[in-house]
Amino acid sequence: MIQRLVVLNLVLVGLQPLSAGLFMSGNQHAVAVHAGVALALLVGALVQAITAGVLWRRRGVPGWAAGASIGLLVTVLIQQALGYHKVYWLHVPIGVGLFGWLVRMRMRVGELQPRRT
DSSP: OHHHHHHHHHHHHHHHHHHHHHHHTTOTTHHHHHHHHHHHHHHHHHHHHHHHHHHHHTTSSOHHHHHHHHHHHHHHHHHHHHHHTTOHHHHHHHHHHHHHHHHHHHHHHHTOOOOOO
16 A cells, blocks of 8 residues: 555656646646645645554554655655745755655565565
8 A cells, every 4th residue: 555655646746847847838837737736745645644654553564664654744745835935946956855755765665565464
């Protein structure tokens, strides 16, 4: 389950530079797409954090997966607040970091073996 959520959030983060690039190229609708995907990412990060926390408590995933998922949620919240307040010099690098974070997390959760309870 956690693997699917990480992939979903990775896809959402990957869509963000595309919508930003479209806006910078003159597509006025791209801002709405960027904001919509940002909201979907926030929900996705929240669901991932809750799921990872529950799975960790049930010993379904290691503690690092729950911690990284909670950290992802906090980082997404910060990144979105920076974007909303037009602090782009920090919003953009954090977005790049989120992509790298999720790529690394995807590799690590792919190594997890399902645990029997």
